[in-house]
Amino acid sequence: MNCDHEAEHADKVKRAARNMPPAGDIERLAAGFKAISEPSRLKILFALMQGELCVQHIVEAVGSMQSAVSHQLRILKAAGAVKARRDGQNIAYSIADSHVVAVLELACTHLRCGSGEEGR
Amino acid sequence: MNCDHEAEHADKVKRAARNMPPAGDIERLAAGFKAISEPSRLKILFALMQGELCVQHIVEAVGSMQSAVSHQLRILKAAGAVKARRDGQNIAYSIADSHVVAVLELACTHLRCGSGEEGR
DNA sequence: TTATCATATGAACAGTTATACATATCTTAA
DNA sequence: TTAAGATATGTATAACTGTTCATATGATAA
Numbered sequence: 001m002n003c004d005h006e007a008e009h010a011d012k013v014k015r016a017a018r019n020m021p022p023a024g025d026i027e028r029l030a031a032g033f034k035a036i037s038e039p040s041r042l043k044i045l046f047a048l049m050q051g052e053l054c055v056q057h058i059v060e061a062v063g064s065m066q067s068a069v070s071h072q073l074r075i076l077k078a079a080g081a082v083k084a085r086r087d088g089q090n091i092a093y094s095i096a097d098s099h100v101v102a103v104l105e106l107a108c109t110h111l112r113c114g115s116g117e118e119g120r
Numbered sequence: 121m122n123c124d125h126e127a128e129h130a131d132k133v134k135r136a137a138r139n140m141p142p143a144g145d146i147e148r149l150a151a152g153f154k155a156i157s158e159p160s161r162l163k164i165l166f167a168l169m170q171g172e173l174c175v176q177h178i179v180e181a182v183g184s185m186q187s188a189v190s191h192q193l194r195i196l197k198a199a200g201a202v203k204a205r206r207d208g209q210n211i212a213y214s215i216a217d218s219h220v221v222a223v224l225e226l227a228c229t230h231l232r233c234g235s236g237e238e239g240r
Numbered sequence: 241t242t243a244t245c246a247t248a249t250g251a252a253c254a255g256t257t258a259t260a261c262a263t264a265t266c267t268t269a270a
Numbered sequence: 271t272t273a274a275g276a277t278a279t280g281t282a283t284a285a286c287t288g289t290t291c292a293t294a295t296g297a298t299a300a
């Protein structure tokens with residue numbers, strides 16, 4: 001168990017242990033990323049980047065079944081990525097806060113893909 | 121299929137369709153988030169925030185089995201989150217680019233959890 | 241070459257998850 | 271109250287994924 005830079009790495013291992021976030025934080029973080037790590041849910045988020053939408057319009061925008069969208073919205077909401085507001089018979093969903101958009105846009109930059117906001 | 125703001129929402133649905141990133145981009149994005157959506161992999165990334173580390177030191181830092189770490193490193197590498205460099209008998213891994221760190225820190229801010237960098 | 245260490249990989253199992261279908265709940269209108 | 275529309279939820283199934291164990295590959299030293 002000796003790599004070529006033992007002393008330097010041993011120091012880093014110690015620092016890594018000291019700076020490792022608590023298990024609970026890591027799990028919340030993982031849950032957050034998991035929430036936005038499915039194409040069906042990402043499509044919902046990109047649709048909501050146009051603003052608040054009620055469920056049936058999200059269904060139209062993403063082209064999935066109503067029940068699938070509803071299940072996914074529940075997951076996104078539980079993860080704090082979207083919020084819901086009752087509006088008469090409908091429920092209007094929107095992106096929960098700007099960090100969500102920021103993370104998506106950063107990731108888009110990283111992957112050099114369309115951010116969903118060009119050509120508005 | 122009529123919500124209370126039909127015209128306004130119909131417009132948003134159209135915009136959502138127009139601005140929806142191509143399916144390939146959405147899938148790459150989802151794959152990217154999936155790669156960092158597992159506690160075991162997040163721990164590896166937080167360890168690598170201290171700098172380049174070879175596999176066995178990552179193993180020490182995160183406290184998992186060598187084979188599990190190796191499997192996870194492969195996934196992180198395939199997703200473009202980390203890069204590998206052979207160094208003699210060892211292979212040194214490091215975070216692939218600054219976007220990865222930026223996304224992690226943004227998410228930490230969003231969730232108000234430790235960033236893994238305080239108290240250095 | 242052979243031995244040894246570091247890392248990667250294949251296979252199997254367990255746990256997780258996305259979807260569809262059917263149905264329930266909630267809200268409004270009559 | 272009843273009817274109808276919008277959304278949510280329970281269940282089942284199929285697909286996926288993380289871990290472990292065993293083994294293979296690749297590099298170095300003798």
